[in-house]
Each structure stands twice: as structure tokens, then as C-alpha cells.
Amino acid sequence: MEKLIYMDNAATTSTAPEVVSAMLPFFTEYYGNPSSVYNFAQKSKMAIEDAREIIADSIGAAKSNEIYFTGGGSESDNWALKSAAFGLRDKGNHIITTKIEHHAILNTCAYLEKNGFEVTYLDVDSEGFVSLEDVENAITDKTILISVMFANNEIGTIEPVCEIGEIAHKHGILFHTDAVQAMCHVPINVTEMNIDLLSASGHKFHGPKGVGFMYMKNTAKLEPFIHGGAQERARRAGTSNVPGIVGMGQAVKLALGTLDKDTHTIINMRNYIVDRILGEIPDVTFDGPCIDANAVSACCCSPAGSLKRLPSNMHFCFKDVSGDSLLIMLDMNGICASSGSACAAGSIDPSHVLLAIGRNSDEAKGALRLSIDKDLTREDADYAIDALKAAVARLRG
Numbered sequence: 001m002e003k004l005i006y007m008d009n010a011a012t013t014s015t016a017p018e019v020v021s022a023m024l025p026f027f028t029e030y031y032g033n034p035s036s037v038y039n040f041a042q043k044s045k046m047a048i049e050d051a052r053e054i055i056a057d058s059i060g061a062a063k064s065n066e067i068y069f070t071g072g073g074s075e076s077d078n079w080a081l082k083s084a085a086f087g088l089r090d091k092g093n094h095i096i097t098t099k100i101e102h103h104a105i106l107n108t109c110a111y112l113e114k115n116g117f118e119v120t121y122l123d124v125d126s127e128g129f130v131s132l133e134d135v136e137n138a139i140t141d142k143t144i145l146i147s148v149m150f151a152n153n154e155i156g157t158i159e160p161v162c163e164i165g166e167i168a169h170k171h172g173i174l175f176h177t178d179a180v181q182a183m184c185h186v187p188i189n190v191t192e193m194n195i196d197l198l199s200a201s202g203h204k205f206h207g208p209k210g211v212g213f214m215y216m217k218n219t220a221k222l223e224p225f226i227h228g229g230a231q232e233r234a235r236r237a238g239t240s241n242v243p244g245i246v247g248m249g250q251a252v253k254l255a256l257g258t259l260d261k262d263t264h265t266i267i268n269m270r271n272y273i274v275d276r277i278l279g280e281i282p283d284v285t286f287d288g289p290c291i292d293a294n295a296v297s298a299c300c301c302s303p304a305g306s307l308k309r310l311p312s313n314m315h316f317c318f319k320d321v322s323g324d325s326l327l328i329m330l331d332m333n334g335i336c337a338s339s340g341s342a343c344a345a346g347s348i349d350p351s352h353v354l355l356a357i358g359r360n361s362d363e364a365k366g367a368l369r370l371s372i373d374k375d376l377t378r379e380d381a382d383y384a385i386d387a388l389k390a391a392v393a394r395l396r397g
């Protein structure tokens with residue numbers, strides 16, 4: 001096989017072999033529909049409930065029945081926003097979010113705006129942080145939901161969710177967080193962090209694709225989003241994706257068992273790569289919170305708030321370089337990375353996240369996101385950095 005250096009773990013991760021092993025029997029041996037009454041189906045049902053327990057436990061949910069399985073992060077985000085909006089319409093029509101959310105949130109907000117809702121998109125500072133003062137000032141007597149992402153998928157900023165949740169609750173407003181990039185990468189405790197609704201997706205933490213979950217606090221019960229059968233306590237219809245759910249549960253168990261150790265390994269490697277790139281390539285910016293930001297945050301009320309940047313994330317803008325050409329040259333060397341740009345109708349728009357942190361369109365065009373996992377070796381990192389240096393020099397030349 002040709003050389004493959006995978007540095008795009010924010011896009012998706014490899015499915016862990018232990019996850020695949022846990023899933024396989026639920027394709028071949030225990031294929032019963034968990035909603036069926038006969039004994040054979042009980043194995044599937046029990047496996048789903050085990051996964052629900054593991055996940056609830058991992059995020060500090062009070063009860064396992066606060067976890068609802070979905071088809072992934074986008075579905076969970078859509079559910080949270082649309083059901084909160086339409087369900088609470090008699091209380092108000094105003095939603096607060098940020099300019100740097102994933103499109104699963106931004107495009108859902110745009111849809112809601114077309115349907116009579118008002119959305120405030122909060123600015124962020126040059127490192128991608130939302131200001132708590134701005135959150136509080138944006139609240140009106142019509143505000144029904146605040147949705148702020150846990151960690152940004154392009155520049156890795158970890159938002160002060162705990163404090164935002166506190167503000168939301170002080171005003172009797174529901175708080176949702178898109179934790180698709182954060183789940184299993186940083187500690188999360190929904191109870192300590194004042195979270196009512198949380199979205200996550202299995203394939204971002206070495207689980208399978210097409211499966212995710214929504215944490216919905218029992219006091220914040222939303223209307224179903226997918227109507228049909230009575231699965232997921234009649235809140236999310238559709239025959240359960242048993243292998244996917246089992247795999248996601250296994251992935252959570254694996255990730256949390258080694259989270260501290262893996263975080264340490266990843267941060268060391270991340271810092272090495274950043275130091276080399278900034279030290280050896282001229283005219284490059286490092287985007288998002290500075291890497292010293294792994295220090296404990298002074299204000300957060302839970303240990304989960306101690307990180308200000310996703311350990312695995314690095315983001316750079318190379319001056320006078322096209323990010324897309326850079327990606328092609330890296331790809332020719334077997335290196336998988338991402339620019340973070342959004343493709344729309346054949347034209348490449350600069351990233352909304354980079355514009356929001358103050359980069360101009362030209363700067364944003366030279367974007368490169370690298371996201372690593374614990375298995376990246378020093379040898380592969382060196383190979384990738386050398387290839388990157390050569391590619392940047394060639395593109396500039």
C-alpha cells in the first residue's frame with residue numbers, strides 16, 4: 001500500500017478494531033429487531049441499553065434515558081434547534097448562536113429565519129471565543145434557545161460552555177451545545193456544565209459513521225423530530241441502528257478509558273508539529289487559541305473547562321499560498337489534510353470561521369487544518385512537515 005499519513009481526524013476518524021469487533025455479531029448473529037418481543041431480539045435490545053448507559057455515564061447525565069440515538073451530528077443539531085424553536089414558539093421566537101458554528105447549525109438557523117424566527121449570530125474574538133457579556137446582552141424576552149458549539153471544527157476553540165449555560169439558566173432559557181468535535185476528546189459533564197441539549201457523532205471518536213446521539217435533559221423534553229414508530233421512547237422513530245449504536249458505545253468506552261494518556265500524547269505531538277511549522281516556514285499564522293492555552297482556565301466551574309483548544313487541532317494560514325493547491329500537493333505525498341474552506345456551487349468561499357476571527361479573504365485562502373490522533377508517529381509527522389515545507393516553497397516560487 002502507498003504511504004498514507006492521515007491528519008484529518010476532525011473530518012472523520014478510523015473505526016477502532018475493537019469497535020468493529022463489538023459490532024460484527026450484531027450484523028451476523030444477533031440481527032433481531034430490538035423492538036420485537038421474542039427472546040432472540042432481547043440481545044439487541046440489551047446491547048442498545050448497555051451503550052446508552054455507557055454514554056450517559058461518560059457525560060455525567062443523571063439518567064440513561066436522557067440519551068437518544070440519532071443518525072449523527074447533523075440530525076441531532078437539526079432536532080435540537082427545530083424542535084426547540086417550534087415547540088417553544090408560544091414563548092418566543094428568538095435564538096442566539098454564533099458566527100462560527102458548523103453548517104448543521106447555521107443552515108438550520110437560516111431555515112428557521114425563513115419560518116418566522118429571529119436569530120442573533122454572535123461575533124467571536126480573534127481566537128474564536130464568544131464573549132459572555134455578548135451572550136447576556138443578546139438575550140431578549142423572546143429568547144427561547146442559546147446554541148453555542150463546544151469546540152470549533154476548524155480552529156479548535158473550546159467555548160466557555162459552562163458559563164454560557166449558567167447565563168442561559170439564569171434567564172430560564174434552554175442551552176444546546178454542538179459537541180461533535182469535543183465528545184471523547186475533552187471531558188464533558190452535562191450536569192456540571194449546565195447543558196440541556198448536546199449533539200454528538202460516533203465517527204468523530206473512532207466509532208462508526210451514520211450514528212450519533214442527542215443528550216436531552218429530562219426537564220427539557222423536546223418534540224420528536226422524526227415521526228413514526230415508538231423507538232427511543234417515541235421521540236426518534238426508525239428501526240435502531242443496532243451495530244452502529246453498539247460500536248459507538250464501545251468507542252466511548254475505549255476513548256474515555258485512555259483519555260488522559262491520549263490527550264498528553266496528542267498535545268506533545270501537536271506542539272512538536274506546530275513548533276516545527278512556525279519555526280521553519282516563513283509567513284504563516286497559527287489560528288485559534290494559542291497553544292499555551294492548555295493552562296487551566298480561571299473561570300470555569302468544572303475540570304472540563306481546563307482546555308481552551310482541542311488537543312488534536314492545528315490550523316494555519318500560509319501567506320501567498322492557495323490552500324487547495326497545498327492540499328493537492330500534500331495528497332500527492334499521501335498526506336490527508338483539510339483546508340477548512342466550504343465549497344459552494346463550484347466556487348470556493350473563504351471559511352466563515354476565519355472571516356469571523358478577522359482574517360481577510362486572501363489570508364483565509366491559504367488555510368490548512370491538521371487534526372491528529374494518538375497513533376501519529378514522529379517519523380510520519382516529520383515526513384508530513386517536510387512535504388508541507390516543500391509544497392509551500394514550490395507554490396510560492
Ligand SMILES: Cc1ncc(COP(=O)(O)O)c(C=O)c1O
Nearest residue numbers: 072073074102104153180181201
Ligand atoms: C461541529 C460539527 N457539528 C456537526 C457536524 C456534523 O456531524 P455528522 O457528520 O455526524 O452529521 C460536524 C461534522 O464535521 C461538526 O464538526
